[in-house]
Amino acid sequence: MSQADEVVRPPGPGREVEPYRPGGGDLGWADLRPAAGWARRHQVVLAGLALIALTVAWKAQFLGHLYFRQDDYHDLDLAVDHPFSWSYLTYIGSGHLIIGLRAIAWVLVRTAGTYNWGAASAVTLAFVALAGIAALRLLLDLLGERPAILVPLAVYLLTPLTLPDIGIWSSAMESVPLQLATFGALSAHLRHVRTGRARHLAGAALWVAFGLAFFEKGLVLPPLLFAFTAGFLAGEPRLPAAAAASLRRHWPAWSAYAAEMIAYAVLLARALHTSESHPHAPRSASGVLAFAWGLLRESFLPGALGGPWRWLPTADASYSFAAPPGGLILLAVVVAAAVVGVSIRRRPVAWRAWAMLAGWILLADMAPAVIGRIYALSPAVLALETRYVADAAPVLALSLGLAFWPLAASAGPAPETVARPAARPPGRGPLAQRAAAIVVGLFAFGSVWSVQAYENVTTGAPSARYIANAIAAVRLAPRGTPVFNVGVPGYLVEGLFGAYAMESKVIGDIAPGRLRWIRDISGTIDGLRMFGADGRLYPAYVQGAASRPLAPGLRCWPARRGRITVPFRRPSPATTGMLRIGYLWYSRVPAVVTVYYRGLARSFTAEPGLHSGYVPVSGGAAGIVVGAPAGFCVGDAEAGNLRPDPLGPALPPPSRGAPPAR
Secondary structure, eight states: OOHHHHHHSOOOTTOOOOOOOTTSSOOOHHHHHHHHHHHHHTHHHHHHHHHHHHHHHHHHHHHTTOOOOTHHHHHHHHHHHSOSOHHHHTOOBTTOOOHHHHHHHHHHHHHTOTTOHHHHHHHHHHHHHHHHHHHHHHHHHHHOSOGGGHHHHHHHHHOGGGHHHHTSHHHHHHHHHHHHHHHHHHHHHHHHHHHOOHHHHHHHHHHHHHHHHHOGGGGGHHHHHHHHIIIIISOOSSHHHHHHHHHHHTHHHHHHHHHHHHHHHHHHHHHGGGBSOOOOOOSOHHHHHHHHHHIIIIIIHHHHTTOOOOEEEOTTSSOEEEOOOHHHHHHHHHHHHHHHHHHHHHOTTHHHHHHHHHHHIIIIIIHHHHHHTTTTSOHHHHTTOGGGGGGGHHHHHHHHHHHHSOOOGGGOOOGGGGSOOOSSOSSOSHHHHHHHHHHHHHHHHHHHHHHHHHHHHOOOHHHHHHHHHHHHHHHHSOTTOEEEOOBOOTTTSOGGGGGGGBHHHHTGGGSTTSSEEESSOOEEOSSOEEEOTTSOEEEEEEEEEEBOOOOTTOSSOOEETTEEEEEBSSOOOTTOOEEEEEEEEOSSSOEEEEEEETTEEEEEEEOSEEEEEEEEOOSOOSEEEEEOOTTEEEEEEEEEEEEEOTTSOOBSOGGGOOOOOO
């Protein structure tokens, strides 16, 4: 008899249980029986958690080859520039009231650095994991612990609709928290309907507020909760009666949600004065229809079935649009119609689930784009943006579960219980099960294929290298180094962002105040530098026409009657915008020097010693004339435009270039 047997044997008359002695023997099977029994009883839960863990790891790998782009820099730089205040949190800018994103960005830049993709990705993945757990909990509460719930869970976790969305950090911080709020609000509201307890209503209201804090699409959550309640929780066979019963029985919930919607609408209206874009009526009904049909046909339906299988990358390859092949579009439409038809044949109330999904897409995904984007952008291009329907993934999973499986007994009376029951629900035989398994398998295969195809045509490496080099350059450059302030490359931030597309913001916010940014170059400036297209800091030089070589034995261009004539080797370009003069001023006090370029006089202050003087000019010329006091020495001059010198010493040196920041 093993020691473990003696430990777990119940005491009999005149016999005591021998206490367990550490080191007296190995832990027996009996000690593991409770855990093993729990695992057997909850295999579905463990499988769901394993699926969530695998998809989080999968999405972590996906994020590993991307980097910040466009709006990400704007949002992070705003956080650097502003204190944590209500005006900062409610600043709209690009048309979205994103209080949650503003708060996270403010904390992120102060704890992890301005552009820390690893930390930003960790925040995204944390929301992804929480949303997956919330989805599993809702499906368990709603449908019970049956293996079938793994199907809608897998659809939510694997659908490629959400992948391009999380690849842009600012988009992920809008959509993924809303997805979490959707599951959380549905689960808490279900518990409130089932028990009538106020704490569950408070929880649902808090989840609605949480969703609204990250995305104004959260305004559609209360209508979703009402459709969910009337369609599946009221226990009425007819929808009008179910809607009336839901309103009557749960009026405190609708009152609370309505109050939240009104308060948020007032806040949004007041905050819109900071927005650079405002709602506009669409220019044509045909444009609206083209966008709506295109979004369904080329983005949502293929994505819901594991597509779009093929992508169209942007010029910088940092993002891609859906580009499903025509044949697969047709297949997606046919399969979607079959899934809906089979579900309605199995459960006549399934149409309510699909209507709920259609309502979400119409109100949350199409309507905002129609009033906020179509007037300025091509409807055909907007329809290829899977980001617009990423937040529909939770409703897709919910609708799929409600369409095919009855509610768990604990979730409340299902509409079928009071409707005319079928003698034997059709479509539950081995053939139907095999067909369902094939569809699910094709979905999983298509999802993996689509995500891999997206990775093959997109990359964040150029942006990551640029920022890594810029971070190293800022650290290596002496404090106060003068830098000509120009816009960053368009693949980082487009010029549409105005001041937030300038290097003084994108790079300057890495270490505010360390570099001296100069926008208008004029006067005496020594050691002027410019950032190159690779993010390194180079010496600046004037590319164009240079002065002729000095005659042998001369160190300065000769002066005649207080004027110095400096000819160019060839006329300067017609696009010339800057003149540089290398000079030596033998004095202890500054002097005003006048430069004549194309007959126009311009002046700058010359400092004592050896320096470079810059004068803004325009157009081509054969040379310059300098009017200066006696003793002023002009050694060379160049006319053209400022460029980073590729042959000069760069910071960081090529051998010390930092690896891409991940």
